[in-house]
Amino acid sequence: MSVPPPMPQPVPPTMPSSPQVIVEAVPNFSEGRRVEVVDAIADAIQAPGVHLLDRSSDWDHNRSVLTVAGAPEAVMEGLFRAVRAAALLINLFEHRGAHPRLGAADVVPLAPIQGITLAECAALATALGRRIGEELGLPVYLYEAAATRPERRNLTDVRRGEFERLVQEIHLPGRAPDFGPAQVGPAGAVVVGARPFLIAYNIYLRTTDVGIAKAIAKAIRESSGGLPAVKAIGLLVNGRAQVSINLVDFTRTPLHVVMDAVTELAAQAGTAVERSELIGLIPQDAMLQAAAHYLKLPGFNRLRVVENAVQAAGSE
Amino acid sequence: MSVPPPMPQPVPPTMPSSPQVIVEAVPNFSEGRRVEVVDAIADAIQAPGVHLLDRSSDWDHNRSVLTVAGAPEAVMEGLFRAVRAAALLINLFEHRGAHPRLGAADVVPLAPIQGITLAECAALATALGRRIGEELGLPVYLYEAAATRPERRNLTDVRRGEFERLVQEIHLPGRAPDFGPAQVGPAGAVVVGARPFLIAYNIYLRTTDVGIAKAIAKAIRESSGGLPAVKAIGLLVNGRAQVSINLVDFTRTPLHVVMDAVTELAAQAGTAVERSELIGLIPQDAMLQAAAHYLKLPGFNRLRVVENAVQAAGSE
Numbered sequence A, B: 001m002s003v004p005p006p007m008p009q010p011v012p013p014t015m016p017s018s019p020q021v022i023v024e025a026v027p028n029f030s031e032g033r034r035v036e037v038v039d040a041i042a043d044a045i046q047a048p049g050v051h052l053l054d055r056s057s058d059w060d061h062n063r064s065v066l067t068v069a070g071a072p073e074a075v076m077e078g079l080f081r082a083v084r085a086a087a088l089l090i091n092l093f094e095h096r097g098a099h100p101r102l103g104a105a106d107v108v109p110l111a112p113i114q115g116i117t118l119a120e121c122a123a124l125a126t127a128l129g130r131r132i133g134e135e136l137g138l139p140v141y142l143y144e145a146a147a148t149r150p151e152r153r154n155l156t157d158v159r160r161g162e163f164e165r166l167v168q169e170i171h172l173p174g175r176a177p178d179f180g181p182a183q184v185g186p187a188g189a190v191v192v193g194a195r196p197f198l199i200a201y202n203i204y205l206r207t208t209d210v211g212i213a214k215a216i217a218k219a220i221r222e223s224s225g226g227l228p229a230v231k232a233i234g235l236l237v238n239g240r241a242q243v244s245i246n247l248v249d250f251t252r253t254p255l256h257v258v259m260d261a262v263t264e265l266a267a268q269a270g271t272a273v274e275r276s277e278l279i280g281l282i283p284q285d286a287m288l289q290a291a292a293h294y295l296k297l298p299g300f301n302r303l304r305v306v307e308n309a310v311q312a313a314g315s316e
Helices: A035-045 A072-089 A118-136 A162-169 A210-220 A255-268 A284-294 A306-314 B035-045 B072-089 B118-136 B162-169 B210-220 B255-268 B284-294 B306-314
Strands: A022-025 A050-058 A063-070 A105-114 A140-144 A190-194 A199-205 A230-237 A240-247 A273-279 B022-025 B050-058 B063-070 B105-114 B140-144 B190-194 B199-205 B230-237 B240-247 B273-279
Touching (some): A035 A050, A063 A072, A063 B306, A072 A105, A072 A118, A199 A255, A210 A230, A210 A255, A255 A273, A284 B284, A284 B306, A306 B284, B022 B072, B035 B050, B035 B072, B072 B105, B072 B118, B118 B140, B118 B190, B199 B210, B199 B255, B210 B240, B210 B255, B240 B255, B255 B273, B255 B284
Parallel strands (some): B140 B190
Antiparallel strands (some): A050 A063, A199 A273, B022 B063, B050 B063, B199 B273, B230 B240
């Protein structure tokens, strides 16, 4: 058996400097059935300089998710217009759907993509929340990195009891909005904040037994002692049991770890994973991480991808 | 069970126009042990405008692979200088290694990356081969998309018998070089050509039995009735059985299909895959394809990756 001598490694190419500031927003709206309403909101969000990257609606959730990115000023203007359109077109007193919600424009998360920090995104979220409160007269709650109280960091806590209970409780001191009036109209409340890039990933099981999905969700979510940075609920969607997952920090728990855990738990429950779906977008690193794991490539890094290597080398 | 209505799909973002022409080259040199020789070749290849993206050497193969990219003129100049350096520093009469080879600069493949076709890369390869033959006095064979005869398309055929037999046979009509003299010196011959992006991927087995690696290689390679676009040989590397794979068109056979086939064949032979390694770089699409397969994401496409979506949207 021969022993290889140490070989010199290539000098890592210089990383490109960020030529522009890009912020991402993934606003969720409580309408997934009336196409014309979602159209109107999608039209409103496309202020000059805002790129609509993805759009997805779910009938059972009765909810739509838009993904936009661009320069901060442009994205803030587009979000304000979209929240205004949703508030005019969606009546929460008539809304039914499988997904928890507080308002027409239910949650507006900002995430840093390039040339901007999470703290700077939190400052943008605060400014946007203030404008929504003052100009649209809607109650606004700030969450995650923009939260003003520790108990408002977690979206699940802010949304507890949903719209129906907020109508009854908004006058209580603990539910006082950060901006806007302490009263709830048909558009409900808006939750605005900043967070790291969130991967929304649903796994469908080969069963109609929603109990299995709920049990798996409970086993994997952080709040009940499962995997770090994982939120999960079990739902029945189109007659299929679905584990609906929000992975809030894929550097703490990679997507493939979630997938493998759900696969194993499903097998233990006598069923199997049928397929998955991504809501919105995913960072390249999360996909590379999964591919490297399954292809058994230890130490893989993004500069082994030819497009990334050429881009990085080109900036020297 | 509710039936979802058809929802409008987002307009696909315009793809960015290619701002510059980028060609990749992955020259292989018959030296993987003497660091100073590989250093000299790596120095020579870095003509102005050439980006050295990757460098990898293998003791058992006694072979090094450099990956460079850049504008065609720059890359052609860098390759010429590297071939000249290798021809001066490597003596094939003294060379021993596990990998088949014909010369010091053994094979010089060009691949299109951006703004250039495979046929245009073949024309570049032909011009480079002519210059090597005329200015360095080395026999040159053109292969793949640049081949001048059908029987020279396949590198395995061109390299048959290796350096040792070429010394005896180069005077035969069938072995007449495309450029340069019909005689072999210590630097051997150079094979130059153009091809689609090639993924070089080695899979290590948990066994020292090279017979198992050879049997698996035979089962998966196209030439013996296996998977399309797959070339494979079995080797013993650092005391481990290794299936060494060249995937010449990952759009015909994805990398994960190769991985799953080797995993299954290894299990049938009573062993298992230990780990893999990538030689050089890999296109983003090949990694996304693998991740989407294992994460069970049907219909995934590269615009679901946030960086790609922002880049594409930014070019509108």
